[in-house]
Amino acid sequence: MAALPGVRVFLKTCQSLSCQRPFRFVPVQLASTGPSRTFSSESPKQPVNPENETLIQSLSLMGVDLTMARRRQPGVLRKDCTNEKGLARFLQGKGASLKTIASIVSRYPRSITRSVEHLEQRWRLWRNVFQTDAEIVSILDRSPESFFRSSDNGNLEKNIAFLTSLGLNSKDLHRMLTTAPRTFSNSVELNKQMVEFLEDICAELGGDDPEQFAKTVIARNLYILIRSTRRVRANIDNLRASLHLSDSELLVLLQGHGAEILDLSSEYLKKNFQNLLQKMTVLGCQEADVKKLLIGYPMILYIGPETLNRKIDCLLKGGVTVTQILKKPKVLDYSTQNITERLTELQRVGYDFSKNGINILDSSRKRFVAKMEKLSSEEGNPEL
DNA sequence: CTGACCGGGATCTGCCATTCTG
DNA sequence: CAGAATGGCAGATCCCGGTCAG
Numbered sequence: 001m002a003a004l005p006g007v008r009v010f011l012k013t014c015q016s017l018s019c020q021r022p023f024r025f026v027p028v029q030l031a032s033t034g035p036s037r038t039f040s041s042e043s044p045k046q047p048v049n050p051e052n053e054t055l056i057q058s059l060s061l062m063g064v065d066l067t068m069a070r071r072r073q074p075g076v077l078r079k080d081c082t083n084e085k086g087l088a089r090f091l092q093g094k095g096a097s098l099k100t101i102a103s104i105v106s107r108y109p110r111s112i113t114r115s116v117e118h119l120e121q122r123w124r125l126w127r128n129v130f131q132t133d134a135e136i137v138s139i140l141d142r143s144p145e146s147f148f149r150s151s152d153n154g155n156l157e158k159n160i161a162f163l164t165s166l167g168l169n170s171k172d173l174h175r176m177l178t179t180a181p182r183t184f185s186n187s188v189e190l191n192k193q194m195v196e197f198l199e200d201i202c203a204e205l206g207g208d209d210p211e212q213f214a215k216t217v218i219a220r221n222l223y224i225l226i227r228s229t230r231r232v233r234a235n236i237d238n239l240r241a242s243l244h245l246s247d248s249e250l251l252v253l254l255q256g257h258g259a260e261i262l263d264l265s266s267e268y269l270k271k272n273f274q275n276l277l278q279k280m281t282v283l284g285c286q287e288a289d290v291k292k293l294l295i296g297y298p299m300i301l302y303i304g305p306e307t308l309n310r311k312i313d314c315l316l317k318g319g320v321t322v323t324q325i326l327k328k329p330k331v332l333d334y335s336t337q338n339i340t341e342r343l344t345e346l347q348r349v350g351y352d353f354s355k356n357g358i359n360i361l362d363s364s365r366k367r368f369v370a371k372m373e374k375l376s377s378e379e380g381n382p383e384l
Numbered sequence: 385c386t387g388a389c390c391g392g393g394a395t396c397t398g399c400c401a402t403t404c405t406g
Numbered sequence: 407c408a409g410a411a412t413g414g415c416a417g418a419t420c421c422c423g424g425t426c427a428g
Contacts, residue, residue: 364422
């Protein structure tokens with residue numbers, strides 16, 4: 001937990017921040033020497049500590065949304081020493097537009113407290129994973145917090161080393177830092193906890209290669225490391241309980257597509273499961289059918305109750321049977337809109353699902369269109 | 385060539401609560 | 407104590423195409 005006080009001290013001392021003091025604004029406080037005065041007049045403790053006017057102006061000039069910044073990290077706006085100019089120059093040098101920079105500072109004001117040395121070091125570390133500055137800029141634009149929330153570069157370095165040591169290759173790391181950049185701001189301890197947790201799960205379930213297991217789960221679900229072990233555990237427990245899975249069945253599921261739903265909010269997962277069970281029961285399915293469905297296609301739990309029901313109803317109305325859905329649940333992967341359109345088109349040409357199956361619903365748009373063209377032309381020349 | 389099977393790619397932040405630190 | 411750092415949460419799919427057996 002105690003993450004290297006030494007590193008932090010070091011970083012602190014080498015920050016060369018530009019100091020802008022609102023020299024003449026402070027005295028208000030200092031002047032209040034008379035104890036009685038201070039006591040009575042300051043009762044509504046509005047300006048405990050006033051904002052740094054010079055800083056405010058500087059930010060304003062940069063186009064920073066002060067209302068937003070104030071709402072997010074009011075303390076930053078009161079600081080005497082900040083580095084907004086250095087930050088702006090630095091980011092510009094990396095190819096960020098002024099608008100992007102303003103947006104970054106608006107959304108994560110603390111970014112202006114980082115020194116250029118610190119920024120350069122952090123950037124270098126990110127460049128271990130990314131090939132270009134542009135990639136990093138686009139992520140900062142998306143999620144400034146991921147880059148700036150932690151000032152601990154040592155920790156970041158250790159994270160990269162740790163994640164690499166798990167056997168994640170550079171492609172995995174790249175995807176991870178792209179899609180779940182927060183992972184790299186977690187303390188290594190936190191990330192280790194999750195990995196150990198996964199390894200324990202594997203061992204508990206009688207798996208023989210916990211490390212491989214953890215790696216597989218993480219590679220399959222890059223969001224795992226920004227979730228709490230509590231959540232992941234709840235999801236695993238729920239899956240096991242609701243599906244009545246044996247240890248080995250569960251192990252297989254988690255290493256397979258089951259991994260992809262582990263990061264869902266556990267309440268959401270539970271709700272979706274209950275809805276699915278109910279829906280399928282109403283449609284005449286046995287629990288065993290549902291279990292098989294889920295083992296074969298866990299991603300179905302990703303779909304919210306309303307969407308799922310709508311899709312299923314839509315398919316049924318279009319002439320698809322429950323049995324066909326059970327056999328080819330991947331058709332639920334597509335949007336209701338997409339499904340509806342295809343069903344309509346298929347109906348128009350008299351496509352027979354009972355004869356041809358429903359695989360046609362699970363194909364890319366390009367392939368579907370090509371197929372439809374063929375069907376229509378055959379309709380035009382019946383002798384073919 | 386065709387279709388079934390399968391895996392992969394995109395996407396996922398912004399806020400609040402708690403704990404640490406000077 | 408203020409501010410910094412860190413942990414945790416809610417939100418909620420869709421689509422494409424390589425490959426291989428037939």
